[in-house]
Amino acid sequence: MKRIGVLTSGGDSPGMNAAIRAVVRKAIFHGLEVYGISYGYAGLINGEIKKMELGSVGDIIHRGGTVLYTARCEEFKTLEGQKKGIEQLKKFGIEGLVVIGGDGSYRGAQKLSEHGFPTIGVPGTIDNDIPGTDFTIGFDTALNTVIDAIDKIRDTATSHERTYVIEVMGRHAGDLALWSGLADGAETIIVPEADYEMSDIIARLKRGQERGKKHSIIIVAEGVGSGFDFGNRIKEEINLETRVTVLGHIQRGGSPSGFDRVLASRLGAKAVDLLLEGKAGVTVGIEKNELVYHDIDEALARKHSIDMEMYKLSQQLSI
Ligand code: ADP
Numbered sequence: 001m002k003r004i005g006v007l008t009s010g011g012d013s014p015g016m017n018a019a020i021r022a023v024v025r026k027a028i029f030h031g032l033e034v035y036g037i038s039y040g041y042a043g044l045i046n047g048e049i050k051k052m053e054l055g056s057v058g059d060i061i062h063r064g065g066t067v068l069y070t071a072r073c074e075e076f077k078t079l080e081g082q083k084k085g086i087e088q089l090k091k092f093g094i095e096g097l098v099v100i101g102g103d104g105s106y107r108g109a110q111k112l113s114e115h116g117f118p119t120i121g122v123p124g125t126i127d128n129d130i131p132g133t134d135f136t137i138g139f140d141t142a143l144n145t146v147i148d149a150i151d152k153i154r155d156t157a158t159s160h161e162r163t164y165v166i167e168v169m170g171r172h173a174g175d176l177a178l179w180s181g182l183a184d185g186a187e188t189i190i191v192p193e194a195d196y197e198m199s200d201i202i203a204r205l206k207r208g209q210e211r212g213k214k215h216s217i218i219i220v221a222e223g224v225g226s227g228f229d230f231g232n233r234i235k236e237e238i239n240l241e242t243r244v245t246v247l248g249h250i251q252r253g254g255s256p257s258g259f260d261r262v263l264a265s266r267l268g269a270k271a272v273d274l275l276l277e278g279k280a281g282v283t284v285g286i287e288k289n290e291l292v293y294h295d296i297d298e299a300l301a302r303k304h305s306i307d308m309e310m311y312k313l314s315q316q317l318s319i
Pocket of ligand 1: 074111
């Protein structure tokens, strides 16, 4: 293999740049040429492809977002779109591809591999919802952004003696809600992976009120529903001054944490190693702090879930 490509696709996440840097530098270290494909699969189809040098990834390790930009591309879900993509890769003499993105992007990578084009998936999403890795690139940074926001909301919640419902991202996964809720001592954490009873939430709020608690923080994962709906239901059932905050896209931005920079560097470099070893159709990940890889098919067939022990702990600590 002489020449490889790299692209970022789907939702961006902090640390994608560190992963791009690792792919480019590790490839050049091993004497390969690297081409950057802008705007994910859309740029692949349109041939938005440029050679990257050591300097093209200088000064980006600390930046959020992705210097290769990202996009969603419906056309790539079709066989015709995938064929166009492979034609472009051939035209540029690219023999292997690293795709940094979420599970949708993995499905694109899976298709390329099925068509015989060696592709490796690197997990980049704040949602931490990709099977085959304990952590995805961007999760830790987003977690710290959420914690910082909740700490600030807590100040005003205490001053005004209010109940706050905070809706956090995570798509169908509750990881960001669970981790931030545990880290912030939230009274209630509502995640898609666990059933909940509104009556329990109300009872807990009442107990807190009777104990003279100054505020309550309720974290709702977006996968469960709207934070505003929760706020309204609480207001209907208990006479508490309730406010709702939807944290939104603030969670996707910002300078990546040390953890995410290191994770992205390790996973990006591992993807290049795997291409050099002749592996294809696999995803890289980290499990128990060891770098691992799995078949994309196998990874996509697994179901992601939160750590239920951690969920139970969060409930025990917020009695
Ligand atoms: P993420 O990678 O963050 O999960 P998306 O689900 O939007 O984001 O997927 C990103 C892109 O991956 C899509 O816009 C599309 O180009 C490609 N993709 C998603 N699903 C498939 C599929 N089944 N086949 C081929 N490409 C796909």
